[in-house]
Amino acid sequence: MEKPAKNQYPIHKLLQDRWSPLAFSNKPITPETISSLLEAVRWTASCFNEQPWHFIIATQENPEEFNKLLSCIVEANQVWAKNAPVLMISVAKLNFDKNGNPNRHAFYDVGAAVCNLTTQATSLGLFVHQMGGFDVEKTREIYKIPAGYEPVTAIAIGYPGDPQTLPQQYQQREFAERQRQPQEEFVFTNTWGDGVIG
Secondary structure (H helix, E strand, C coil): CCCCCCCCCCCCHHHHHCCCCCCECCCCCCHHHHHHHHHHHHCCCCHHHCCCEEEEEEECCCHHHHHHHHCCECHHHHHHHCCCCEEEEEEEECECCCCCCECCCHHHHHHHHHHHHHHHHHHCCCEEEEECCECHHHHHHHCCCCCCEEEEEEEEEECECCHHHCCHHHHHHHHCCCCCCCHHHCCECCCCCCECCC
C-alpha cells in the first residue's frame, strides 16, 4: 500500500513516500539491513558531536526479547506493532560527556537520528512507525536504564503488510488521507504569527 504525500512544492521521493503504516508483514529484516539503519543513525549530526542516542532493539527471531519490548508499548499500539519484525526504543543521554552539563538538544538530536534511520529505511523499502504510546517507567525498569538517560520513542520497523488483516477501526486509520498543515501555519517572519509564505 502506498500513500505518497500530496506536497505543494517539490520534495525528494524518499520524503514523499514516507508514512507510518499500521499493517506490517512479518517478513524478517536481515541483520545487515538493521546494521545499515543504525549506520544512518551513526552519521547523524548532533550538538558538539555528542551523539546522545541509544537504541534498545528486539526482533521476532528472539520471541522472549521481542515480547519484553512489546510489553512496554501501550495496548492500543500492541495490536498492530506485534506484527512488525523489529521493535526499538530510542533513548537520549541527557548530559554532555565533556562537562556533565544538561544537553537541552538531546531529544532534538535523537529525533534527527531517528529521521535518518527512517529515510534509510524508506530507501530500502521498509516503513517506520514511531510511537509516543509506550510506558516510559516500565521501559526504564525492565531495561535498567540508568539515571541521566530518558526513553524517547518506541519504533516499529518492517515491510508493508495487508491492511485487511487489521481490526476494523485500525483499517480506517490505515486508509485515511494523510493531513498536514499548510506552511503559512508554521513559518513566520517579522513577528510571531506573521506568515512568510504566499
